[in-house]
Amino acid sequence: MSTLALPSNPQPPRAVVFLLALILEAGILAVLALCLRPSPLPRPVITPPMAVQLVSWPHPGATPQPSPHPPSPRTTVPIAPKPVPAPPRLSPRPPREVKVPLRTPRLAPTKRVAPAAPSTISRMPAAVTSAAASPAVPALAPSPPAPAETRPSIPAYARNPAPEYPQSARWDGEEGTVMLRVLVSVSGLPEKITVAHSSGYSSLDRAAEQTVRHWRFTPGTRDGKVVPMWVEIPIRFRLNNGS
Template sequence: MSPIALCPPPAQPSDLSPPQRRALTVAAVVAHAAGAWGLLQMQAVQQALAPAAPVLVQWVATPVPAPQPPPPPAAPRPKVQPQAVPVLAVAPSPQPQQAPSVVVPEPAPQAVQASTPPSPPAPPALAAPPALPASPVALAATDLRYTVPPAQVYPRTSVRLGEQGTVLVRLVVDAQGLPTQVSLHKSSGHPRLDEQALQALRAARFVPYTRNGQALAWTAIAPLEYSLE
């Protein structure tokens, strides 16, 4: 592409005024600048169109390998005929001869006289032990014997209130002299005195009661008196 000159026809200097001369000069400068810019744009357009050139693609066929012939079949193996095994005949074993049976005569039965063994002597009669009582033996209060007597302690409140009386306590004592049951038989009328009497007799210990040399359990009514005099 060639630049186009936009130059107006020359005018006579005498025919133009000063403003027109300046305008003509500016127009000439602009025309030359446009031509130079057009030359520069031609190189840029050529450089931009160069990468966009068409690319030719050619398909190359891949060679297909020729098929290989199949392997030859294996030769058949010869059949082996089994050999016949000879059968040996076994001679029968001789049967043992039976010895002739001998009959032994049985001895004649003899009369056996039965003898009667002597009878053992009768054991001596043992004395029967004395029968034990089914229930504890009842003792009187005067028969009581202490190894640890009951500790009677007067309650302070009872002393301050002037409480007095006799407590009757029912006892059940085993063969070793240990109380197994302690219960109130008759109250003194004051609960503090009754409770102190029960505690005292629970801690008491008694001499074992024996009969015919044998210790027995017993029961009794033990009185405990509380008096301020």
């Protein structure tokens, strides 16, 4: 058998030795640089300036002495105001007389006015109206003569009963006048009755209305013809001292 002979002392290559030497040298240089670097100087401390104030102390022996003469008070003299001169008085001027010429007014020529024609319309009571109204007449047309009317009346021979005084009204002392508005027919009978003015008491109004329903009238006429007409009749209720 053949055997391999190994060297007893192997030597490292030169490149490795050279690299180790460079590393060692670099480390030494770094240590020297740190040792030789100067230490940083400490920052100076700035102290603020001190303020010094001098105070003078009074001596104990020196005391202020009051002045023997007190100061005289000051007197103020008021200054009188200057008088204001009065305004000069002006004498009033006499008023001037102004002469105005008198003018005679001119008189307008007077116009002759024809006398108004006498009205032929007879005055009728405002509360009484006719059942048949007259037709409207133009304003410019002359008014026709009013028809001759005869109002309804109560004949003297008619025995119309007097209204009875209600017993309750007697006890209560009620008095008054009832104004009735009655439509008289052509036969002289009351067709319609209304209270135009109340007495203030319903019992008196009813008594007057019931009484007039039994009355008889003379019918009214217009142009000689008998027509139904309205007429107002007052009924008075009054208590006597003995009643």
